[in-house]
Amino acid sequence: MNILKCPVCGQELYNENKTWRCANKHSYDIAKEGYVNLLSAHKKGDVIGDNKEMALSRKDFLNKGYYRSLANTVTECLDKYSDDGENVLDICCGEGYYTAFAAERLNRSFYGFDLSKNMVRLAAKRKINAEFFVANIASIPVKDSSVKAAFHLFAPFHASEFRRVIADDGVIITAIPGKEHLLGMKEILYDEPYLNDEKEPLADGLKPIERIRVKEEISLYCREDINALFKMTPYYYHTPTDGMNRLSECEKLDTTIDFVLIVYRRQT
Ligand SMILES: C[S@@+](CC[C@H](N)C(=O)[O-])C[C@H]1O[C@@H](n2cnc3c(N)ncnc32)[C@H](O)[C@@H]1O
Ligand SMILES: [Zn+2]
Numbered sequence: 001m002n003i004l005k006c007p008v009c010g011q012e013l014y015n016e017n018k019t020w021r022c023a024n025k026h027s028y029d030i031a032k033e034g035y036v037n038l039l040s041a042h043k044k045g046d047v048i049g050d051n052k053e054m055a056l057s058r059k060d061f062l063n064k065g066y067y068r069s070l071a072n073t074v075t076e077c078l079d080k081y082s083d084d085g086e087n088v089l090d091i092c093c094g095e096g097y098y099t100a101f102a103a104e105r106l107n108r109s110f111y112g113f114d115l116s117k118n119m120v121r122l123a124a125k126r127k128i129n130a131e132f133f134v135a136n137i138a139s140i141p142v143k144d145s146s147v148k149a150a151f152h153l154f155a156p157f158h159a160s161e162f163r164r165v166i167a168d169d170g171v172i173i174t175a176i177p178g179k180e181h182l183l184g185m186k187e188i189l190y191d192e193p194y195l196n197d198e199k200e201p202l203a204d205g206l207k208p209i210e211r212i213r214v215k216e217e218i219s220l221y222c223r224e225d226i227n228a229l230f231k232m233t234p235y236y237y238h239t240p241t242d243g244m245n246r247l248s249e250c251e252k253l254d255t256t257i258d259f260v261l262i263v264y265r266r267q268t
Helices: 052-063 068-081 095-104 117-125 159-165 183-189 223-231 242-250
Strands: 014-016 020-021 026-028 088-089 111-112 130-134 147-153 166-177 206-220 253-266
Touching: 052 095, 052 117, 052 223, 052 242, 068 095, 068 147, 068 166, 068 206, 068 253, 088 095, 095 111, 095 130, 095 147, 095 206, 111 117, 117 130, 147 159, 159 166, 159 206, 183 223, 183 253, 206 223
Parallel strands: 088 111, 088 147, 111 130, 147 166
Antiparallel strands: 014 020, 020 026, 166 253, 206 253
8 A cells, every 4th residue: 555645635646657646636756766755845956954965974874783783673663563564654764774774674665754855865775675755744745544663763753743644553663862872972072971861752642652772882993983973963063172172083982872762652
């Protein structure tokens, strides 16, 4: 079953000759990389979301496997809460690392979307068994109750849209940083590093049914990877210069990674 709906009129979209169309003749071209831009309000060529450099840096870092344990646990969760052939949605998929990891291991119909065309283009270039589209989380162009399991990692949370797109017995899996996430990096950046508060997002209409901690020690052995990780964090935007300088001099970084995966079931 195709889950996409027209962002203008809400009618089902169907794929015809490299174009997605609805019954009301709205049409959306499939880009050469294979994704479709369903952000109707924006003109072609607009740059929205992360730029190309950020997208590539994130892709290179994740492809090296530093967060593999998280990808593995997300995949195990999807396996537990959905069955073969069912629809799975990666909400704010970025450049598709986690979508690809799961799609290579599970027999599901995978869909991923993100606001950033640069990110979605990289995801589509992975040539995996998944459909990718550009869309805004505030108005996901996906039919009501059409998704058995969705996952959502490190991106804005939108409980009402999550609740709308997941099936009655469906789940959404999200991740928050655990107490000690990147503590090793923070000890270099700050004189008094604090622990994360593990604050869970407000999720009206969604009931947490499982929490899984994913925690391990990782080592980064080059400046390029340390810098890529730093750029992926909020600390990149508000660290005093002396802390940044200390980090930029590091040839090696040992740090804890610590995540809490939360599985929410849709409340009827
Ligand atoms: C930190 S990245 C995480 C990407 C991916 N989930 C991952 O973990 O690799 C956050 C992503 O959210 C996307 N994003 C931010 N605001 C968005 C919105 N309103 N709608 C859709 N995507 C959005 C960004 O473009 C970016 O790719
Ligand atoms: Zn339409």
